[in-house]
Amino acid sequence: MTSEVPDNAQAESQRHDDGTKGREGAGKASIWQAANGGRSGEPPPSPPRPVRTPQNTSRAFVAKVVSVAVILVAALALMALLLLATGHPVGPALQALWRGAFGSWYAITSATITRMVPLGFAGLAVALAFRAGILNIGAEGQLLMGAVAATALTPMLASLPAIVALPMLLVAGAIAGGAWAAVAAFLRRRYGVLEVISTIMLNFLALYMTGWLVRGPLQEPTRVNPQSASLPMPLQLPVLLEGTRLHAGVLVLVAVAVAVWWWLAHTASGFRVRAVGANAAASWSAGGIDVPRTAFGAFLVSGALAGLAGSVEYTGITFALYENFSPGYGYTAIAVALLARLHPLGVLMTALLFGALEAGANAMQRDAQVPSVVVSVVEAVLILLVVAADRWRQRTQSVEGGT
Amino acid sequence: MIAADGASDDGSLPSEASRQKISLEYESEHEPNTTPALALTQISKTFGAVQALREVSFVVRPGTVHALLGENGAGKSTLMRVAFGMLTPDSGTVQRKGRPVTLRSPADALAHGIGMVHQHFTLVPSMTVAENVALGGHGVFDPARAADRVREVATRTGLSLDPEARIHALPVGAQQRCEIVKALARDVSLLILDEPTAVLAPSEARELLAWVRRFADAGNAVVLITHKLRDALAVADDVTVLRHGACVLSVRATSVNETQLAAAMIGQAQVSTDVLGAANERRTEILAATAPVTDASSTAAAHRGDRDRDRNRDAVLVADGVTYVDARGVPRVKSVALSVRAGEIVGLAAVEGAGQHELLRLLAGRLVPSSGRIVRPETIGFIPEDRHRDALLLDAPLFENLALRGAGARTGRIDWTAFRRPSAQVVADRDVRTPGVEVPARALSGGNQQKFVVGRELAEHPTALIVENPSRGLDFVATAAVQQALRDTRDAGTAVVVYSSDLDEVLQLADRVVVMFDGTLREVTGGRDAVGQAMLSAESAP
Numbered sequence: 001m002t003s004e005v006p007d008n009a010q011a012e013s014q015r016h017d018d019g020t021k022g023r024e025g026a027g028k029a030s031i032w033q034a035a036n037g038g039r040s041g042e043p044p045p046s047p048p049r050p051v052r053t054p055q056n057t058s059r060a061f062v063a064k065v066v067s068v069a070v071i072l073v074a075a076l077a078l079m080a081l082l083l084l085a086t087g088h089p090v091g092p093a094l095q096a097l098w099r100g101a102f103g104s105w106y107a108i109t110s111a112t113i114t115r116m117v118p119l120g121f122a123g124l125a126v127a128l129a130f131r132a133g134i135l136n137i138g139a140e141g142q143l144l145m146g147a148v149a150a151t152a153l154t155p156m157l158a159s160l161p162a163i164v165a166l167p168m169l170l171v172a173g174a175i176a177g178g179a180w181a182a183v184a185a186f187l188r189r190r191y192g193v194l195e196v197i198s199t200i201m202l203n204f205l206a207l208y209m210t211g212w213l214v215r216g217p218l219q220e221p222t223r224v225n226p227q228s229a230s231l232p233m234p235l236q237l238p239v240l241l242e243g244t245r246l247h248a249g250v251l252v253l254v255a256v257a258v259a260v261w262w263w264l265a266h267t268a269s270g271f272r273v274r275a276v277g278a279n280a281a282a283s284w285s286a287g288g289i290d291v292p293r294t295a296f297g298a299f300l301v302s303g304a305l306a307g308l309a310g311s312v313e314y315t316g317i318t319f320a321l322y323e324n325f326s327p328g329y330g331y332t333a334i335a336v337a338l339l340a341r342l343h344p345l346g347v348l349m350t351a352l353l354f355g356a357l358e359a360g361a362n363a364m365q366r367d368a369q370v371p372s373v374v375v376s377v378v379e380a381v382l383i384l385l386v387v388a389a390d391r392w393r394q395r396t397q398s399v400e401g402g403t
Numbered sequence: 404m405i406a407a408d409g410a411s412d413d414g415s416l417p418s419e420a421s422r423q424k425i426s427l428e429y430e431s432e433h434e435p436n437t438t439p440a441l442a443l444t445q446i447s448k449t450f451g452a453v454q455a456l457r458e459v460s461f462v463v464r465p466g467t468v469h470a471l472l473g474e475n476g477a478g479k480s481t482l483m484r485v486a487f488g489m490l491t492p493d494s495g496t497v498q499r500k501g502r503p504v505t506l507r508s509p510a511d512a513l514a515h516g517i518g519m520v521h522q523h524f525t526l527v528p529s530m531t532v533a534e535n536v537a538l539g540g541h542g543v544f545d546p547a548r549a550a551d552r553v554r555e556v557a558t559r560t561g562l563s564l565d566p567e568a569r570i571h572a573l574p575v576g577a578q579q580r581c582e583i584v585k586a587l588a589r590d591v592s593l594l595i596l597d598e599p600t601a602v603l604a605p606s607e608a609r610e611l612l613a614w615v616r617r618f619a620d621a622g623n624a625v626v627l628i629t630h631k632l633r634d635a636l637a638v639a640d641d642v643t644v645l646r647h648g649a650c651v652l653s654v655r656a657t658s659v660n661e662t663q664l665a666a667a668m669i670g671q672a673q674v675s676t677d678v679l680g681a682a683n684e685r686r687t688e689i690l691a692a693t694a695p696v697t698d699a700s701s702t703a704a705a706h707r708g709d710r711d712r713d714r715n716r717d718a719v720l721v722a723d724g725v726t727y728v729d730a731r732g733v734p735r736v737k738s739v740a741l742s743v744r745a746g747e748i749v750g751l752a753a754v755e756g757a758g759q760h761e762l763l764r765l766l767a768g769r770l771v772p773s774s775g776r777i778v779r780p781e782t783i784g785f786i787p788e789d790r791h792r793d794a795l796l797l798d799a800p801l802f803e804n805l806a807l808r809g810a811g812a813r814t815g816r817i818d819w820t821a822f823r824r825p826s827a828q829v830v831a832d833r834d835v836r837t838p839g840v841e842v843p844a845r846a847l848s849g850g851n852q853q854k855f856v857v858g859r860e861l862a863e864h865p866t867a868l869i870v871e872n873p874s875r876g877l878d879f880v881a882t883a884a885v886q887q888a889l890r891d892t893r894d895a896g897t898a899v900v901v902y903s904s905d906l907d908e909v910l911q912l913a914d915r916v917v918v919m920f921d922g923t924l925r926e927v928t929g930g931r932d933a934v935g936q937a938m939l940s941a942e943s944a945p
Contacts, residue, residue, distance in 0.1 A: 043447035175424030271803070275810055278796040285769055285785065285793035286856075 027131045046296045047100045055188060064341055065143045067393075071339070071385045072353075081329070083370065093368040097375075100363020101356035109246040111362070114317055116355030118143065120253045122333030123340065123347040124260055125177075125302045131264065131342050132298035133277035138199025140330025141206035141304040142177035146310025149176030149209060151218055151228045151321040154235065162234040168251070169235065177307015178300045180206065185299035189292055195299070203330070211323045218321060227322035237316040247316035252384030254348065256308070261344035306330060332358070335379050354379065418554035438501040440465040440593050440624035441517070446485055447494035455481045458495070459650045461643055463593065464869055468615055468625045470635035470656065472668055473737030474754070474906065475647035479628045482594050482645065486513035486626070487519040499547055499593075519595040524578055526570045526585075536585045556588050561614065572760065576607035594618065595626045600634055612638045630659045630668070630754050644668055661940065669906055669935030716740040719898045720766060720783075720867045725775035727761050735761040737922035738775065743867065743898040750913025756920040756939050758901050760788075760871065766900060767869040780867050780898075784860030788872035790849075794856045797845040801837065802826040804844050805859050829858035834884065844867040850881025856886050866900040874908060886912060907936065 029334075083090045101112050122139040129136035150169045157165035186203055188192040211226075218231040237247040264270040275283040276294045283289040309329065318325060336354050340346030361375035405926060427477060446454040456478045463469045473479045484490040485496050486497065488506030499502055499515045506512045509519070512600040516893060525848060526535050533549040536556075550566035557564045562580045562665060565609040579599065596615070600608035621623050631633055635642055638654055644667040646654040652659070652667040720743040727736040735758040743749050753759040767785040787793035795804055802819060805826040826840040833854040837847055844852055853873070860868065870889060874882035889912060893899050903909045918927045918937040927937045 266819070267816055268810065271806065271813075271817055272810055273805075274799075275796055275807060278799060279792070282794055282796060282807065283793045283810070285787055287807040287858075288809065290811060383626070 004312075019095060046058060054151060067389055068339060068341075071382065074385060075378050075382050078381055079374060082374055086370075086374075088368065088370045093364055093370045096364040096367040096370070097357075097360035099360075099367070103363075106244060107359065107363075108239055109244040111359035112352065112356045114245050114247070114355075115358045116248075116314045116351045117249045117253050117316065118309045118329045119209070119333055119336050119354050119358075120257065120347060120351035122306050122330050123336030123351050124257055124307070124344055125305035126333045126337035126345050127342040127344060128264075128273070128298060128305060129302035129338060130337060131277045132273045132295055132302075133280065134295055134299050134302065135194075135196045136181065136184075136199055136299065136306075137196055137334065138181060138202050139309070139333045140326060140328065141203035141254055142180045142197065142303045143310040143313070143330045144206040144210050145180040146173030146177040146307030146339055147318075147325055148213060148310070148312035148313045148319055149173050149307070150314045154229075157235065158232065165235055166237065166315065169315055172309060173311020173314070174304040174308045175319060177310065180307070181299050181303020182305035185296050185303075188299075189296055191349075204248050207323075208216075208346070210321065210325060214322050220320075221246035222325045225322075227320045229320070231315060231319040235315065236319060237312070245317065249312040249316040250377060252312060253351075256305070257344050257348050260305070264344065269294075269297075280332035306333075309333075327358075332379060335386075338383055344358075344401070415782050418761065436684060437674070438466050438499065439463060440500060441486060441626075442495045442498040442501075443482065443486060444498065445499075446482065446492045448481055448485065450488060451623075456485075456492070456648045459645065461486075462648070463624045463626055463652075464641065466619055466622050467536050467640035468619045468627055468638050469641045469643065470639035471628060471629045471643050471645065472630060472632070472635055474630065474668055474904070477645040477668075478648040479645055480597060481648075483519065483597065483626065483628055484513070487517060487595060489491050492784040503583070509593045513586075513589050513591065515808055516590060516592045516758070516795060517595070518589065518593070519589030520579070520586060520597065520599060522598040522601060526581060528569075528571040530570060530572065531566065532564055532568050532573075532584075533579050535570060535581060536566075536588050538585075550932055552588055553584060556584050560584070560618065562587075574612070576603055576755045579603065579611070588809055592622075592628070593624045595628070597628045598629070598630070600629065600631060611867075615810060630939065632664050632668075636661065638666055644752070664933050665939050666932065668939070669931065716744040716746055719745050719780045720900070721768060721778040722744070722775075723776045723778075725765055725769060725772045725777055727758075727765055728773045729761070734920055735773075736765060738920075739919075739924040741766075741917065741924060742899075743900055745866070745898050746893060746896045746941075747914045748893045748899040748901055748907035748912050750916045751900060751919060752906055752909045752916055752927075752934050752938050753902070753919035755904065757919040757938075762870050762919065762924070763869050763902055764898065766867075780865070782863055782865040784865040784868040784897075786853075786856055786860055786868070786870045786873055790852055792857050795844045795852060798843050801840040801847075803832070803837075805840075805862070808859055808862075825862060829855060829862055833858035833888065850884075853877055853881060853885055854888075857885055860899070861888065861892055861897075864895065865897060868892060868898065870901045872903050873901065874905075904933070906938070910934070 073325070081244075083093050100107055102108055122143055125139045125142065126136060150173045153169060153172045153332070160168075179197075180202060182191075183278050184195045184198040187198050188195045190265075214228055215224045218228045219225075220227060233361055237345060240246045262270075272287075272289050272294045273282070275287055275289060275293050276298070280291050284291050310326070313326070313329075314321060329343060332354055332374050336347060336350045339353070341351040355380065357375050361372035364370045364375070365372040419509055439462045441461075443459065443461040445460055446456050447454070447458055459478065459482055461469075461471070461482060468853060473480050481490065485492050485546075486506070488508045488511045491507070496507060499517070504511075504515055506515070506517075512519070521638045527538065530538075530613055534544075535545055536553050537549040553566035555563060556562075557566075560583075564577065564580050564584055566937070567578070570581065575579070583594070583596075599611055599615075612634060615625050615627065622837060627635065627639060636659075639656045642652070642654055642656045642659060642664065643650060644664060645656060646668060652664075720741075722739055722741040725736060725739045725741075726734065728734045731886070737758075739762060741749070751759055751763070761770060763785075765772050767783060768777075768779055769785065792796060799807075802822045806813075806817065806819075806822045822856050823840055828901070829835065830837055830840060833849045834845070835855045835858065837851060837855075844855070847855065857873070868889075873885050873889065877885065886908075889899055889901060893914075901909065901912050902910075916927050916934055917924055920937060920940075927934050
């Protein structure tokens with residue numbers, strides 16, 4: 001095999017010839033450069049497609065729910081297999097998982113939902129970015145920077161009333177997350193650095209910076225533990241149910257999720273974000289949308305949502321900053337967003353599910369001596385299954401591709 | 404087949420000397436020992452409803468250069484993809500050196516000594532020449548041996564090339580030499596070159612053609628796909644012309660001149676009615692069923708009468724000294740002046756690569772000119788040729804696709820009901836076959852997608868409309884509907900610019916025709932032949 005030219009490679013080179021200059025070499029036009037003037041040469045003729053029996057929206061919705069359910073069942077089955085293979089009793093382990101997640105009122109409110117909140121915010125961040133065609137893998141770093149900003153701001157707000165100071169802490173986290181994302185967004189827009197790479201790198205930067213900060217500038221006054229001073233009681237998010245750890249952050253999460261959904265679905269700028277993610281070339285050519293600017297803006301909002309995850313977690317649960325502040329919430333959020341099919345309200349559901357899995361994993365480790373990484377494996381498999389299902393769906397529909 | 408038996412009149416052809424044997428009959432008995440290097444017999448290929456090739460026969464004699472000519476979409480590339488194993492023909496046979504072969508892949512073709520250099524290079528820019536040439540080989544990669552191989556092939560064939568150079572650092576001409584060496588390194592004796600001179604500077608092109616000649620004289624064979632008549636006549640021994648997927652001319656190069664080739668490529672009026680006769684009949688029937696205006700050509704004629712009356716209509720779209728240089732520094736549009744009046748269709752004719760796509764986007768405001776001035780009306784519609792890429796959000800419902808137009812300037816909240824109703828209107832007005840405006844654009848057939856795009860761009864009665872290949876990939880029914888929509892828009896007072904790679908479509912639609920050649924634009928009067936000439940040669944271009 002030598003000079004054999006796959007059709008797409010040829011189309012690719014044509015696109016380059018024609019000035020679209022997709023820097024990342026993806027099949028579709030980059031969202032980061034104005035997709036103007038690109039055109040393909042003589043396209044290979046393609047067979048006309050049969051007109052598909054149209055599906056209505058509700059049927060499509062049902063199909064989505066069914067596919068998510070199938071994926072979940074498959075993941076559970078896999079977990080059972082995994083437990084069998086590693087020689088753990090399946091029954092007790094799953095029981096422990098369930099107990100840890102939903103077994104008691106306390107488990108639901110203090111374990112599952114408290115984990116759902118950061119996962120939800122970060123999941124919204126990832127979902128929004130992906131909807132705009134941005135592969136923001138940096139929710140973890142943006143979350144940490146949100147927490148760092150809130151921590152750093154805490155001493156300065158001591159004199160303010162909580163009703164003013166608490167929102168300021170949350171907003172500071174969002175701004176810091178957005179600023180952290182802005183670094184990757186700028187690198188991408190200006191120099192074409194792939195955001196997948198830069199956000200991962202920035203995650204490490206944020207992680208180690210946090211580690212240094214809690215041993216240095218932000219360390220608690222006694223300088224004994226590598227963590228920040230405790231957040232004063234008045235600045236903590238109010239607890240919703242006495243005797244649990246259920247805090248007001250969950251209400252903020254629901255409100256923000258609805259707001260993001262409404263913004264994407266019902267505003268002009270939200271529509272632009274969706275259009276750019278769906279087809280950057282057409283967004284410019286048919287819609288006159290400033291594609292790089294729209295993508296940049298969406299990246300910042302995504303970072304802000306992840307930053308909010310950090311400041312909410314700080315003011316709602318941890319009340320201090322320390323090195324392992326986030327047990328990988330920003331990464332799990334990718335699974336949360338994908339399983340939700342990038343739908344903001346779906347994120348609430350999948351964040352709850354993953355919150356339950358994480359809570360259950362702890363209980364499983366404690367009560368059934370099953371390492372909690374088993375759940376991590378299941379989460380990873382979930383991502384793969386979702387991606388595979390999407391591919392499969394595209395494959396089955398691709399009969400209708402072509403011009 | 405049309406036998407063009409006109410005498411050769413162009414004495415200035417450089418390779419005249421190399422063509423001793425002049426014969427008018429294609430299969431000559433005077434050459435007894437010439438088993439064809441490649442013989443394609445009765446090749447047919449259909450893509451869906453489109454017959455790309457109909458019973459095309461094509462014979463390449465050893466030791467010759469065979470030019471394969473034709474307009475865009477005439478089937479040149481399809482035929483050669485068959486020869487290179489990239490496509491399997493529906494019917495017909497392929498013979499290599501007299502023996503029937505079945506080519507299932509380019510690897511098969513290479514094994515039979517058939518190589519192809521594509522118009523768009525298939526090199527890895529960050530790799531060296533030697534690495535690119537070695538690509539696709541098997542076993543261990545030895546850089547020194549690969550470099551030696553390149554040097555050996557380069558010396559043997561007289562193509563100078565530095566094996567250690569990285570592709571991205573090489574000029575286009577050298578990249579092309581690398582492509583050729585890549586093929587020759589696999590002992591190819593039949594080389595197919597797809598538009599090899601399209602990317603080259605004139606001096607490089609001359610050099611390449613001279614090399615092609617020498618390569619053939621050494622006993623190899625070359626197929627030269629081109630739409631440059633000059634190149635073809637300068638270097639080729641044989642010429643074959645395809646038109647609408649059929650072979651219309653296959654002769655010795657000495658027996659034809661440029662005018663005859665142009666006539667065969669563009670097709671004489673006679674030919675075109677023959678080929679399109681059935682189509683036009685069908686088209687008329689359909690129009691009779693759907694629209695009050697049945698005879699497209701008579702409408703155009705009637706309108707041409709009106710046009711004199713409308714001479715003093717305002718020019719609404721004016722380009723003045725517009726130049727566009729693309730990102731690689733290549734000038735695509737060279738100081739173009741164009742003025743389009745309200746209520747006229749200006750047809751743009753050009754062969755591929757003349758800068759027409761850039762000009763259309765400049766006019767539509769999708770590209771910014773490097774210099775010059777464009778006066779554009781407030782509302783302007785744009786119908787691009789690649790609707791999947793440039794016009795639609797395939798997975799979004801139709802009403803969101805309607806909302807896409809103008810999305811860049813919109814602010815605040817979107818009331819979707821305000822888009823559902825006009826979407827339904829577009830669907831009804833344009834006869835878009837869809838169960839509703841909630842279905843994604845992907846669910847529609849190509850024709851209905853295009854009707855929707857046309858309807859969207861016309862929904863707000865734009866002052867000007869820019870159209871690129873409006874009927875690409877559409878069947879006759881949809882084509883007729885789209886063309887009628889363009890005429891109706893014109894009659895309603897919109898200034899329309901239409902480009903089509905199908906010259907007949909341009910002529911059918913246009914009130915006047917402008918031709919683009921190598922970045923320059925000029926108006927052409929005087930019918931099909933004059934337009935065809937202007938598309939194909941710089942001869943009379945300014």
